[in-house]
Amino acid sequence: MQFSIQQNKLVDAVNDVMKAVSSRTTIPILTGIKISATHDGVTLTGSDSDISIESFIPAEEEGNQHVDIQKTGSIVLQAKFFSEIVKKLPKETVDIEVQDNFSTKIVSGSAEFNLIGLDPEEYPQLPQISDHHAFQMPIDLLKQMTRQTVFAVSTSETRPVLTGVNWRIEDRELICVATDSHRLAMRKAPIESGEISNITSVVIPGKSLNELNKILEDTNDLIDIVITDNQILFKTKYLLFFSRLLEGNYPDTSRLIPTDYKTEVIITAKDFLQAIDRASLLAKEGRNNVVKLTTFDNNSVQISTTLPEVGKVEEDVNCESLIGEELKISFSAKYMMDALKALDSTDIKISFTGAMRPFLIRPLDNDSILQLILPVRTY
Amino acid sequence: MQFSIQQNKLVDAVNDVMKAVSSRTTIPILTGIKISATHDGVTLTGSDSDISIESFIPAEEEGNQHVDIQKTGSIVLQAKFFSEIVKKLPKETVDIEVQDNFSTKIVSGSAEFNLIGLDPEEYPQLPQISDHHAFQMPIDLLKQMTRQTVFAVSTSETRPVLTGVNWRIEDRELICVATDSHRLAMRKAPIESGEISNITSVVIPGKSLNELNKILEDTNDLIDIVITDNQILFKTKYLLFFSRLLEGNYPDTSRLIPTDYKTEVIITAKDFLQAIDRASLLAKEGRNNVVKLTTFDNNSVQISTTLPEVGKVEEDVNCESLIGEELKISFSAKYMMDALKALDSTDIKISFTGAMRPFLIRPLDNDSILQLILPVRTY
Numbered sequence: 001m002q003f004s005i006q007q008n009k010l011v012d013a014v015n016d017v018m019k020a021v022s023s024r025t026t027i028p029i030l031t032g033i034k035i036s037a038t039h040d041g042v043t044l045t046g047s048d049s050d051i052s053i054e055s056f057i058p059a060e061e062e063g064n065q066h067v068d069i070q071k072t073g074s075i076v077l078q079a080k081f082f083s084e085i086v087k088k089l090p091k092e093t094v095d096i097e098v099q100d101n102f103s104t105k106i107v108s109g110s111a112e113f114n115l116i117g118l119d120p121e122e123y124p125q126l127p128q129i130s131d132h133h134a135f136q137m138p139i140d141l142l143k144q145m146t147r148q149t150v151f152a153v154s155t156s157e158t159r160p161v162l163t164g165v166n167w168r169i170e171d172r173e174l175i176c177v178a179t180d181s182h183r184l185a186m187r188k189a190p191i192e193s194g195e196i197s198n199i200t201s202v203v204i205p206g207k208s209l210n211e212l213n214k215i216l217e218d219t220n221d222l223i224d225i226v227i228t229d230n231q232i233l234f235k236t237k238y239l240l241f242f243s244r245l246l247e248g249n250y251p252d253t254s255r256l257i258p259t260d261y262k263t264e265v266i267i268t269a270k271d272f273l274q275a276i277d278r279a280s281l282l283a284k285e286g287r288n289n290v291v292k293l294t295t296f297d298n299n300s301v302q303i304s305t306t307l308p309e310v311g312k313v314e315e316d317v318n319c320e321s322l323i324g325e326e327l328k329i330s331f332s333a334k335y336m337m338d339a340l341k342a343l344d345s346t347d348i349k350i351s352f353t354g355a356m357r358p359f360l361i362r363p364l365d366n367d368s369i370l371q372l373i374l375p376v377r378t379y
Numbered sequence: 380m381q382f383s384i385q386q387n388k389l390v391d392a393v394n395d396v397m398k399a400v401s402s403r404t405t406i407p408i409l410t411g412i413k414i415s416a417t418h419d420g421v422t423l424t425g426s427d428s429d430i431s432i433e434s435f436i437p438a439e440e441e442g443n444q445h446v447d448i449q450k451t452g453s454i455v456l457q458a459k460f461f462s463e464i465v466k467k468l469p470k471e472t473v474d475i476e477v478q479d480n481f482s483t484k485i486v487s488g489s490a491e492f493n494l495i496g497l498d499p500e501e502y503p504q505l506p507q508i509s510d511h512h513a514f515q516m517p518i519d520l521l522k523q524m525t526r527q528t529v530f531a532v533s534t535s536e537t538r539p540v541l542t543g544v545n546w547r548i549e550d551r552e553l554i555c556v557a558t559d560s561h562r563l564a565m566r567k568a569p570i571e572s573g574e575i576s577n578i579t580s581v582v583i584p585g586k587s588l589n590e591l592n593k594i595l596e597d598t599n600d601l602i603d604i605v606i607t608d609n610q611i612l613f614k615t616k617y618l619l620f621f622s623r624l625l626e627g628n629y630p631d632t633s634r635l636i637p638t639d640y641k642t643e644v645i646i647t648a649k650d651f652l653q654a655i656d657r658a659s660l661l662a663k664e665g666r667n668n669v670v671k672l673t674t675f676d677n678n679s680v681q682i683s684t685t686l687p688e689v690g691k692v693e694e695d696v697n698c699e700s701l702i703g704e705e706l707k708i709s710f711s712a713k714y715m716m717d718a719l720k721a722l723d724s725t726d727i728k729i730s731f732t733g734a735m736r737p738f739l740i741r742p743l744d745n746d747s748i749l750q751l752i753l754p755v756r757t758y
Contacts, residue, residue, distance in 0.1 A: 081689055084660045090653060103690075111657055115690035274469060278490050281463045310460055311482075311494035 001073030002097040003037050005057065007089055007108065009066045010042075013055040014083050016239065017046030019211045020053040021079040027124075033082055034123045035096070036074035042067050045126065046079065051208050052126050053215070054240040071097075074120040075104055082106075085113055127242055129226050129233045135194030136222040137174070139236070143216055145176050146209045148187045148342040148369055153206035154180035161248035164203035167227075169196055177253055178206070183335045184253055184358075184372040185342060199227050203250050208243035215241065256358060257372060261351035263324035265301060266364065267317060269348045273340045275303045275315045280333035282307040290376045291333045295326055305333075320347065329355045330378040336361075339371035380452030381476040382416050384436065386468055386487065388445045389421075392434040393462050395618065396425030398590045399432040400458040406503075411455035412462070413502045414475070421446050424505065425458065430587050431505050432594070433619040450476075453499040454483055461485075464492055506621055508605050508612045514573030515601040516553070518615070522595055524555050525588045527566045527721040527748055532585035533559035540627035543582035546606075548575055556632055557585070562714045563632055563737075563751040564721060578606050582629050587622035594620065635737060636751060640730035642703035644680060645743065646696060648727045652719045654682045654694045659712035661686040669755045670712045674705055684712075699726065708734045709757040715740075718750035 017033055025031060025048055034045040041058040059067045075098045086094065089108035097105045102117035146165070154162035159181075166177045175188040212234060216223070224235040234241040279291040283305040294302045299322050306312040329352060340348070345363035352359040361371040396412055404410060404427055413424040420437040438446045454477045465473065468487035476484045481496035525544070533541035538560075545556045554567040591613060595602070603614040613620040658670040662684040673681045678701050685691040708731060719727070724742035731738040740750040 078689060081660065081664075085657070088653075088657050088660060090657075110696070111654070111692065111694040113661075113690060113692045116688060274467075275490070278464070278467050278469075281460065281467060282492075285460075309495060310457060311492060313490065313492045315490040317489070 001035070001037050001075055002069075002071040002095075003042060004068040004070070004093055004095050005042060006066050007086065007092050007094050009057045010086050010094055013042075013044045013057050014086055016055040016215050017044045017053045018079060018083050019215055020046040020048055020051040022048040023080065025049070029076060029118055029122050030124075031079055032076035032118050032123070033079045034074060034076045034120055036120070037067075037069050037072050039069055039072060041069075045123070047124065047126070049124070050205065050244050051211060052240075052242040054126065056238045058238070073098060075102060076118040076120050076123050077104060077115050078118075081115060085115075126240070127228075127231045127233075129228055129231060129242070131224060131226050131233070131235065133195050133197035134224040134226045134235070135191050135196050136224055137189075137191065138220040139216050139223045140218050140220050141189060142223055142225075142234075143213050143218065144344075145174070145187045145189060146213050148344070149176045149178040149185040150206050150209045150213075151338050151342065152178040152180060152183055152185035152371075156180075161203055161246050161250055163207075164205045164246040164250075165209055166201065166203050166250040166253075169200045172196070177250075179251075179253055179256075182332070182374050183339070184256060185339070185370075186253075186257075186372075187369045189368060193222070194224070197227050199229065201250065202227055202232065203246040203248070204232055204243055205246055212241050212243075215239065257370070258351070258353045258358060258360065261324065261353050261360075263295060263327045263352040264321070265295070265319050265350045265352075266321040266347060267301070267319045267350070269340050269343065269345055271317050272303075272348070273337060275317045276333050276336050276340070278315060279303045279305045279313050280337070282310060282313050283333050285310065288376060289333045290330050290378060291336075292328065292330045292378065294328050295322060324352075327352055327355060329359070330376045331359075331373050332376065335373050339373060342371060343369060380414070380416050380454055381448075381450040381474075382421060383447040383449070383472055383474045384421060385445050386465065386471050386473050388436045389465050389473055392421075392423045392436050393465055395434040395594050396423045396432045397458060397462050398594055399425040399427055399430040401427040402459065404428070408455060408497055408501050409503075410458055411497050411502070412458045413453060413455045413499055415453035415499070416446075416448050416451050418448055418451060420448075424502070426503065426505070428503070429584065429623050430590060431619075431621040433505065435617045437617070452477060454481060455497040455499050455502050456483060456494050457497075460494060464494075505619070506607075506610045506612075508607055508610060508621070510603060510605050510612070510614065512574050512576035513603040513605045513614070514570050514575050515603055516568075516570065517599040518595050518602045519597050519599050520568060521602055521604075521613075522592050522597065523723075524553070524566045524568060525592050527723070528555045528557040528564040529585050529588045529592075530717050530721065531557040531559060531562055531564035531750075535559075540582055540625050540629055542586075543584045543625040543629075544588055545580065545582050545629040545632075548579045551575070556629075558630075558632055558635075561711070561753050562718070563635060564718070564749075565632075565636075565751075566748045568747060572601070573603070576606050578608065580629065581606055581611060582625040582627070583611055583622060584625055591620050591622075594618065636749070637730070637732045637737060637739065640703065640732050640739075642674060642706045642731040643700070644674070644698050644729045644731075645700040645726060646680070646698045646729070648719050648722065648724055650696050651682075651727070652716060654696045655712050655715050655719070657694060658682045658684045658692050659716070661689060661692055662712050664689065667755060668712045669709050669757060670715075671707065671709045671757065673707050674701060703731075706731055706734060708738070709755045710738075710752050711755065714752045718752060721750060722748060 091109040095107045106113040168175045226233040304314040347364045470488035474486045485492040547554045605612040683693040726743045
């Protein structure tokens with residue numbers, strides 16, 4: 001294998017595939033990045049066996065030559081060193097050549113590195129997924145749906161299936177749900193193009209979705225999504241992102257969501273978020289970061305918390321509307337702030353059905369997203 | 380005590396004094412910030428007993444009212460909470476009022492905090508230092524001299540005096556020296572104004588100088604410096620910064636500095652630094668981050684390193700001048716990069732007196748600064 005490549009293209013592709021490389025893998029060859037050169041261009045691959053990422057740099061694109069292939073072939077180089085080296089090379093062009101015994105020469109300007117490579121034949125094959133049943137979504141919509149749900153997955157391995165986001169497809173609508181059993185985030189959107197396979201409910205590891213969001217740029221270009229029994233593939237022009245799926249049945253969360261309410265508050269999200277954030281300055285030092293909300297007759301709610309031996313905070317926030325029963329309720333400030341940030345909405349509606357029951361937070365005029373939080377017993 | 384104050388002025392002063400507050404202090408009241416209001420303005424104090432910082436907010440300055448004092452007095456509030464609270468207050472004005480039992484109300488907009496304060500009488504007195512013997516320096520020069528030396532102090536407590544920077548005053552010249560016994564940094568500058576006390580050699584803790592550099596803004600305003608037996612005071616218009624001095628005799632470092640050389644290299648600092656940085660990508664994973672320098676007849680030096688089982692790197696860097704004996708020498712890449720960054724110079728001169736002897740790095744035309752590094756035995 002021998003080629004010359006533009007440094008910035010190489011750096012971008014290395015940064016993408018590095019998202020899948022873990023230094024803690026038990027499979028030694030997966031600490032490496034696989035580099036393959038064909039006459040069409042160069043493909044980099046990184047994998048931790050849960051996530052695998054393939055990034056392609058075309059030899060030529062729109063009349064610009066990115067790679068000059070002198071000899072096709074492939075090699076695996078230690079990711080930790082290769083990724084740092086390519087970033088710090090002095091010139092715009094990098095020459096990479098595999099010599100005897102997988103020894104690989106990397107030359108840029110007067111700097112010459114020789115890295116001991118590994119046999120590319122030992123690198124695992126990526127899953128073979130046919131894209132017959134691909135559906136498409138705009139990349140920015142996919143990223144937004146992930147951002148609005150993935151924060152709510154469980155961080156505990158007690159119930160592994162809750163560490164993922166449940167994707168269900170019903171009537172050409174994608175419904176994303178995440179819950180750690182103390183709160184729940186749901187977002188849905190119609191699928192506008194493509195063919196949906198007969199697998200209509202999967203659980204995607206939260207970590208995979210977080211890494212995918214870091215790699216994808218905010219554009220409204222379409223991304224192909226293919227779901228199989230145990231894998232999901234996200235595919236753009238030059239990128240393949242594979243994730244394994246979580247096994248096990250995702251709980252039915254629909255019955256958790258209350259349909260009636262006893263108290264309903266409409267409030268400016270920003271004012272409410274800032275008041276919670278200030279109360280959290282004391283609450284986060286105490287047990288579970290819990291704040292109290294009390295409704296008042298004068299169309300306002302009070303956010304308060306007391307931290308023994310330190311002090312207390314009280315703040316009244318005006319509501320746009322406050323109807324129904326009087327209420328005192330306690331909840332996690334962190335969960336509320338996460339939910340408010342995910343909603344991306346100016347005005348929000350909070351629907352309570354009593355101090356001991358889960359409550360709903362929604363945008364004022366948008367049914368495609370909801371956040372649910374379980375209160376904390378303090379009264 | 381009761382006053383209204385501009386939030387941004389309060390935040391700036393809190394940020395300054397927080398540099399001295401440690402959460403790990405054994406003296407409980409020092410986890411607090413002392414706040415004192417007089418008719419002239421508000422003074423904040425933070426201290427970890429090694430460093431004490433006092434920041435003053437004048438009631439009025441150039442016709443702008445920063446503070447409206449309703450009642451003079453003082454209080455100590457827990458630094459961790461008070462500092463976070465003032466940053467997140469909703470309005471530009473903050474009302475602070477001490478009530479019964481040191482309970483302190485902090486109000487801004489609709490947010491009301493009540494913090495349990497501590498008795499200000501228990502807060503230690505700051506050192507009383509007369510400024511009779513103050514000398515002056517431009518603040519930016521002081522910051523530069525610190526930056527160019529303090530990185531070389533020892534991080535080990537084996538010889539505590541080496542964790543500080545030695546300041547000597549000779550013939551109205553300030554000489555700053557730091558060494559961890561593997562390298563040494565020296566910078567000197569004339570003292571242009573003020574009166575120097577009869578104490579002409581002190582050792583200032585590196586940590587104190589680092590914190591001072593964070594607080595001081597880059598200006599050529601003068602700063603007053605007063606040295607006593609066991610304290611140094613830095614004084615600007617609204618800031619007092621006290622540091623205790625380290626006890627013990629600082630070693631005589633002048634005899635370490637070679638006066639002749641056998642090989643001398645003049646080289647562009649940036650090219651040399653980048654080559655060392657690249658070699659360090661492999662070297663830092665090995666023993667002590669050691670790189671090798673080899674002189675070549677063709678007016679160049681080669682930087683190289685080998686990391687067993689990973690690979691090697693070699694890079695030739697052209698010299699502007701290379702005279703004297705052939706040389707192979709090994710040294711810490713980190714020490715060399717620290718030294719090159721401290722020099723702030725386009726072209727540098729490196730003077731070697733053999734592979735086992737300390738060598739000097741200096742700017743081409745400037746005797747006020749030098750860096751010395753001890754080589755590592757590898758050949």
